[in-house]
Every structure is written in C-alpha cells, then in structure tokens.
Amino acid sequence: MAADAFGAFLAARGLRMTRERGAILAEVLRRSDHFSPEDLYETLKRRGAAVSLASVYRTLPLLADAGIITAAERAGKLTRWERAAGRGHHDHMLCARCGLTIEFHSAELERLQARLCRAHRFTRLSHTLHIHGFCRACARAARGAAPA
Amino acid sequence: MAADAFGAFLAARGLRMTRERGAILAEVLRRSDHFSPEDLYETLKRRGAAVSLASVYRTLPLLADAGIITAAERAGKLTRWERAAGRGHHDHMLCARCGLTIEFHSAELERLQARLCRAHRFTRLSHTLHIHGFCRACARAARGAAPA
DNA sequence: CGCTTATTGCTAATGATTCTCAGTAGCATT
DNA sequence: AATGCTACTGAGAATCATTAGCAATAAGCG
Numbered sequence: 314m315a316a317d318a319f320g321a322f323l324a325a326r327g328l329r330m331t332r333e334r335g336a337i338l339a340e341v342l343r344r345s346d347h348f349s350p351e352d353l354y355e356t357l358k359r360r361g362a363a364v365s366l367a368s369v370y371r372t373l374p375l376l377a378d379a380g381i382i383t384a385a386e387r388a389g390k391l392t393r394w395e396r397a398a399g400r401g402h403h404d405h406m407l408c409a410r411c412g413l414t415i416e417f418h419s420a421e422l423e424r425l426q427a428r429l430c431r432a433h434r435f436t437r438l439s440h441t442l443h444i445h446g447f448c449r450a451c452a453r454a455a456r457g458a459a460p461a
Numbered sequence: 462m463a464a465d466a467f468g469a470f471l472a473a474r475g476l477r478m479t480r481e482r483g484a485i486l487a488e489v490l491r492r493s494d495h496f497s498p499e500d501l502y503e504t505l506k507r508r509g510a511a512v513s514l515a516s517v518y519r520t521l522p523l524l525a526d527a528g529i530i531t532a533a534e535r536a537g538k539l540t541r542w543e544r545a546a547g548r549g550h551h552d553h554m555l556c557a558r559c560g561l562t563i564e565f566h567s568a569e570l571e572r573l574q575a576r577l578c579r580a581h582r583f584t585r586l587s588h589t590l591h592i593h594g595f596c597r598a599c600a601r602a603a604r605g606a607a608p609a
Numbered sequence: 610c611g612c613t614t615a616t617t618g619c620t621a622a623t624g625a626t627t628c629t630c631a632g633t634a635g636c637a638t639t
Numbered sequence: 640a641a642t643g644c645t646a647c648t649g650a651g652a653a654t655c656a657t658t659a660g661c662a663a664t665a666a667g668c669g
Contacts (some may be wrong), residue, residue, distance in 0.1 A: 387535045434597035449582040
C-alpha cells in the first residue's frame, strides 16, 4: 500500500517509479529503527539489490516528501531517518551512554504544544522533541561505577 | 562573571585561559542570537581580534562543557550555538519561511517531560524541542498568497 | 626568569552529502 | 513492437563544515 502511495506521489509530480526506488522503499518499510543512508545502502547491497549510494541519498528526501519517512536526528555527522508513524508521531528519549532510543507519544504533550503555539500566534506544522539522558540500565551502571 | 566561571572551569581541568579564548568568550557573551562558528569567526576578525577559525571550533565545545553555551540546531550544514540561558532553558519555534526563531519556556512543559521520563524510567539530563511552522506574519502572507 | 606543556595558526585531511555527465530506461504515442 | 522525450542511475569528482597534524608560541608554576 505504501508502494502504491509512493507511486501515486511520484506520478503526481511527473516522476517515475523505478526498480531502484522500489528497492529502497521496500527496505525502508522493512526497517522499524532509525537508519542512516549508509546503513540502508549497505543492507541493500548485502541483499543483492544493486542500488548506488547516490540513489539512496536521492530517494530518501522523496520518501520524506511523500510522508513515508521523516528525518529523525543528526547524531554526530550522519543524518538518520525513520519510518513515519503513518498517522501519529512520536518523540524520543536518547540514552547518551548506550544509544538506546525510546519512542514515546503523549497526547497531553501535543495539547500543551498546541496551546503554547496559540499563545505565540505560531502556526505549528511539526515538531521534534529529543530528551537526552540515561536509560534505566545505564543510569544504574553509572551509579555503580561512580558512587563518589 | 562568566569569564571567571570559565577560567575556573579551565583551571580545574588543567587548561589555560588564553587571549583567544577570552576573545571568543567575550564575543559569545555579546551575542544573544544563534550563531555559527563561521559567524563568530567573521565577527571576531572584523573587530580586530585575531583568532583563527580552528580556535573557534576548538573553543566552542569547551564553552558548552562549561555550560556557557549550548548547541542549538543543525540547520542545513552549519551547527548553530547560542548562549545558555544561565539557569533555565528554553525551547524554540522556528519559522520555515522567514527563519524567525521564537524562544519560549514553559514550566508546565518541563513538568510534563519529567513525568514522562519517570514513567519510562529514564534519567533526563537535557532536551531539545523545536516546533516548526510559520510565524504570525508568514502565516498571514501564506494565506494571502495562496488563498485557494 | 626559566621550564613544561597546553595552545595557536596554518594547512592538509576527512567524511557526509551533492553535483556532473554520459549512458539507461520508464512510458505515452505511433 | 519501435520511437521519442525525459527522468533516472552509477561512478566519481566536487563541496564544504569540521578535524587532525605540526612547528612555533605563550600560559602558569616554581
């Protein structure tokens, strides 16, 4: 279904659904985590789908425009992407020690933001919330390692 | 005062307060907006403070560790920094059309985040919230430009 | 004042992302 | 099925922010 949606999206813009774009889309849909363009490229190569890195870079923004994925973060140098949650959206808690990503959603948070935007006469389109810190395991480890 | 704090921070790490670091710190404190390393470098050069771009890049992370500035965003390729709000912290609304940045703070938002983190057993250190959309003027302009 | 060693400026290197360009392939029409 | 018009692709060069390497300086301590 996402493939059809993407095809329609492309057609509406006079673009074409090619084998490469199909392969990239399929791989993206298979993923549920965050991935970098390089990640995706390596995986595709490993699976035998001959798609160049340039095409991966060219296709990701298209998938984003089509609403199928969104840019998730810019950790270090890499840009990471993730599958769009279809309808809703979620925010992230990122563990600074082990890299764990916790995805969460809070209707209350959304409502609060809407209220804040209204107060500032700001028309909200999207948002990104990243909470940095330590996951449970790492917080415990840190406590054990540096008790002083 | 911030200069003293930075000096103490450096001393505690066996680092030295140099003329260059002093100049960079002074310029950073003079700024109230978001700035890129390049921005800062150009301004310093214009003011006659001979500080190399490499030193700017080397000093910004130190100022961040000292809590004087924080990395604000990654628009395009540039990394932008801003002065830390001293005590509190604020979030951002970014206008996609004119680039306006609205800074805001909401105690309720902070409380809500604390609650969400507790629920996920996550130890929060910091967070970044960027709301993307249109500022009042641009929203009005957009409505006028594309009324259909 | 004289050391020790952190720091600086310059410049080359790095590395993710983008561009270029010649060859290839959708797809609508004939 | 063949043709024409373009979008698309792969490979490698080009960009450009950020880093690393190195010789020359200059903090900060005794």
